Amino acid sequence: xxxxxxxxxxxxxxxxLTGVCHCGAEYRADGPxxxxxxxxxxxxxxxxxxxxxxxxxTEAPGHGxxxxxxxxxxxxxxxxxxxxxxxxxxEASPEASID
Amino acid sequence: MxxxxxxxxxxxxxxxxxxxxxxxxxxxxxxxxxxxxSGDAVALADRCVHRRFxxxxxxxxxxxxxxxxxxxxxxPDGSCVAVPAQKRIPRTARVPVYPVVEQDSLVWVWIGDxxxxxxxxxxxxxxxxxxxxxxxxxxxxxARYELLVDNLMDLSHETYLHGGYIGTPEVAETPITTSVDxxxxxxxxxxxxxxxxxxxxxxxxxxxxxxxxxxxxxEYQPPCLYLLHSRIAPAGLEPAPDGDDSAAFHAEIVYGITxxxxxxxxxxxxxxxxxxxxxPEVTTYLAESNRTVVMQDVVALNLLEKVIATEPExxxxxxxxxxTGGLAARRLLQRMTDGS
Numbered sequence: 516x517x518x519x520x521x522x523x524x525x526x527x528x529x530x531x532l533t534g535v536c537h538c539g540a541e542y543r544a545d546g547p548x549x550x551x552x553x554x555x556x557x558x559x560x561x562x563x564x565x566x567x568x569x570x571x572x573t574e575a576p577g578h579g580x581x582x583x584x585x586x587x588x589x590x591x592x593x594x595x596x597x598x599x600x601x602x603x604x605x606e607a608s609p610e611a612s613i614d
Numbered sequence: 615m616x617x618x619x620x621x622x623x624x625x626x627x628x629x630x631x632x633x634x635x636x637x638x639x640x641x642x643x644x645x646x647x648x649x650x651x652s653g654d655a656v657a658l659a660d661r662c663v664h665r666r667f668x669x670x671x672x673x674x675x676x677x678x679x680x681x682x683x684x685x686x687x688x689x690p691d692g693s694c695v696a697v698p699a700q701k702r703i704p705r706t707a708r709v710p711v712y713p714v715v716e717q718d719s720l721v722w723v724w725i726g727d728x729x730x731x732x733x734x735x736x737x738x739x740x741x742x743x744x745x746x747x748x749x750x751x752x753x754x755x756x757a758r759y760e761l762l763v764d765n766l767m768d769l770s771h772e773t774y775l776h777g778g779y780i781g782t783p784e785v786a787e788t789p790i791t792t793s794v795d796x797x798x799x800x801x802x803x804x805x806x807x808x809x810x811x812x813x814x815x816x817x818x819x820x821x822x823x824x825x826x827x828x829x830x831x832x833e834y835q836p837p838c839l840y841l842l843h844s845r846i847a848p849a850g851l852e853p854a855p856d857g858d859d860s861a862a863f864h865a866e867i868v869y870g871i872t873x874x875x876x877x878x879x880x881x882x883x884x885x886x887x888x889x890x891x892x893x894p895e896v897t898t899y900l901a902e903s904n905r906t907v908v909m910q911d912v913v914a915l916n917l918l919e920k921v922i923a924t925e926p927e928x929x930x931x932x933x934x935x936x937x938t939g940g941l942a943a944r945r946l947l948q949r950m951t952d953g954s
Contacts, residue, residue, distance in 0.1 A: 518797070519795055519796035519797035519798070520793055520794070520795055520796070521793065521794045521796065522791065522792070522793040522794075523791070523792040523793070523938050524789075524791050525789040525790050525791065525792075525935050525938070530935065532935055532938060546933065546934060546935065547933050547934070547935060547937050547938040547941050548933055548941065550938070551938075551941055551942065551945070555945075
């Protein structure tokens, strides 16, 4: 994959989005704000996320501990992330609106 | 006024720039366009250096522009060569010149101060290539350009706003794949529909009677150029293994999204097709139908602009999966604006 390509797949039949970073790490999110936050955090993704129905977690290349979030234990709060995402949309930062 | 600067923008169609004086405000900058006798498009600041009178309200003297207020006369390079009733021309008597490039039948203008690299202009070759027929128009929007970007990056709105033309239930129901090339600064959104209803826009133009496979592959090169690679084929017809897809119908939907002011936009829309090339009825049908679709968007976006103007500070939007591409586009635009 390109060194600069970030991809989001909306899986058929699912309400979830799967973010695929150019480093190979993947993350399953419940919405677009969340998935872009995670992708833009590279290389500081807090976790690689495996599909919930796969059970075991896996470690993403070059990243820290993997965490299952979808329907399982730990979840990552957007506010905990370091990446700046204020331009993603009004939800993330009202002051960065398109005005 | 904040726009992405140091960028190329579509200012006009080639045929709009001619012997007359065309006034267009691009990214808040009033510009007058005309074509010299040798055929070159020229863009000058549309303000006389003397008392601000719009040069577009003056007249031409050969390749020169004469201000309609006091007669200040300018060369295509912006230098003033005549002022009334005196021989000395002040050293500062000059209007800014904008770099202009004509490519793919479009007149691009550079807004900014940096290096106006013509190779940075994104391409839309179908607009001037053999084997394609183009219909197009331009609608002024009373809305900020970001609203048009939002609109075009999420085509699920076709189902609701453009039913009976290009919208069918499957558009809003089909998942999308979004990608961002951070280096190239391109957002792509792909929606591949299999065995779906053929909307009238394509049924009437291609002649397909039954169900179709319909691909919508968006390629947005912010800030200005939006491409929708549209593939229409009878259901089940895939491209050949060698890539030959000549049995399918292709339409290249192109938009030039050009900010005029903070709350107005030039909506350049184009439809290039590789089928029914010699059928004027299809040409007329697509031109009329697409303009109808564009005007449906214009009405909606103009309404949105009014809503925004009256909403309380800090209004919070809600984004869902369909907005994945639109959010990516917003981020790239913000990055460009910040970098300006």
